Amino acid sequence: MGAAYRLKTDEEEVLGVNRAFFQALESLDVEQMEAVWWHEDWVQILHPGWELIVGWDEIRESWVDIFRSTVRMRVAISHPFVHVVGDAAWVSCRPEITYTSKEGFTTAAIDVLNIFVRRNGAWRIVHHHAALVPAQPVSEVVQ
Amino acid sequence: MGAAYRLKTDEEEVLGVNRAFFQALESLDVEQMEAVWWHEDWVQILHPGWELIVGWDEIRESWVDIFRSTVRMRVAISHPFVHVVGDAAWVSCRPEITYTSKEGFTTAAIDVLNIFVRRNGAWRIVHHHAALVPAQPVSEVVQ
Numbered sequence: 001m002g003a004a005y006r007l008k009t010d011e012e013e014v015l016g017v018n019r020a021f022f023q024a025l026e027s028l029d030v031e032q033m034e035a036v037w038w039h040e041d042w043v044q045i046l047h048p049g050w051e052l053i054v055g056w057d058e059i060r061e062s063w064v065d066i067f068r069s070t071v072r073m074r075v076a077i078s079h080p081f082v083h084v085v086g087d088a089a090w091v092s093c094r095p096e097i098t099y100t101s102k103e104g105f106t107t108a109a110i111d112v113l114n115i116f117v118r119r120n121g122a123w124r125i126v127h128h129h130a131a132l133v134p135a136q137p138v139s140e141v142v143q
Numbered sequence: 144m145g146a147a148y149r150l151k152t153d154e155e156e157v158l159g160v161n162r163a164f165f166q167a168l169e170s171l172d173v174e175q176m177e178a179v180w181w182h183e184d185w186v187q188i189l190h191p192g193w194e195l196i197v198g199w200d201e202i203r204e205s206w207v208d209i210f211r212s213t214v215r216m217r218v219a220i221s222h223p224f225v226h227v228v229g230d231a232a233w234v235s236c237r238p239e240i241t242y243t244s245k246e247g248f249t250t251a252a253i254d255v256l257n258i259f260v261r262r263n264g265a266w267r268i269v270h271h272h273a274a275l276v277p278a279q280p281v282s283e284v285v286q
Binding site for chain 2: 042044046048049052054081083085086087088090092094111113115117126127129130131132134
C-alpha cells in the first residue's frame with residue numbers, strides 16, 4: 001500500500017497547477033483562473049500578441065475580457081518540461097489552442113513559459129509568457 | 144564611505160547578468176555568451192520564431208549559427224522588471240533589436256523573459272524565452 005500513498009514530488013505538484021491553468025482557460029471561468037495565480041501587484045502575463053500586463057487586478061480584468069469574447073477554448077498540451085529551484089519553478093510547453101469566438105474559430109500553437117512560486121506548501125502561477133509560433137498570420141489569433 | 148561599499152542586492156546582481164546577456168548578443172562572441180549561461184542539459188532557449196532548444200550544447204550551437212550569419216546586432220532595453228525567489232530569479236523586458244545580416248537589416252521588438260539560477264553566489268541564465276511583438280511581419284525577423 002505504501003506506494004499508493006507516497007507524496008507527490010515538487011515536479012508533479014507544479015505540473016498539476018500547470019494543468020489546472022489550462023483547464024481554467026478551457027473553463028472560461030474567472031474563478032478557476034483566480035485559483036491558480038498568486039494575487040500580487042508584481043505578477044505578469046504576456047497573452048499571445050498583447051502588451052505585457054503587470055499586477056493581478058489588471059491580469060484578472062484581461063481574463064474577464066477574453067472569457068467574455070470567447071465561445072469555446074480547447075487546449076492540447078504536449079511534452080511539458082518542468083524544473084524546480086527551491087520555492088520557484090517553471091514549466092515550458094507548446095499547447096495547441098483552438099479558440100472560438102462569435103466571428104469564427106482559429107487554431108494557434110503557442111510556446112508557453114509559466115513561472116510558479118510556492119508559499120505555505122502551495123504552488124501558484126506568477127508569470128505566464130506566451131509566444132505565438134509563427135506559421136500562422138498573427139492577426140488571425142486571439143485579439 | 145560605507146554606502147560606496149555596500150553589497151549589491153540580489154536584484155542588482157541579476158540585472159547585471161541580464162545586461163551581460165544582451166552585451167554578449169551585441170558582441171557576436173560565443174565566449175561572452177557562454178559566460179552568462181549555466182551549461183546544463185536542461186537549460187532552454189526560445190529564439191524569436193524558432194523551435195524551443197533544450198540543452199547547453201544545442202543552445203551554444205544556435206548562437207554559433209546566429210553570430211556567423213550576423214554582421215551587426217544592436218539592442219536597446221527599456222524597463223527591465225526583476226523578481227528574486229531564493230536562488231531563482233527572472234527578468235522581463237522588451238528590447239528593440241536591430242539585426243544586420245549580409246542581406247540587409249531589420250528592427251524587431253521582442254518580449255523577453257529570462258530565468259536565472261544562483262549557484263555558489265553566481266547568477267547565470269537557464270532559460271531565455273523570446274516572443275516577437277506583432278506589428279512587423281514575422282518573416283522579416285531573425286531567421
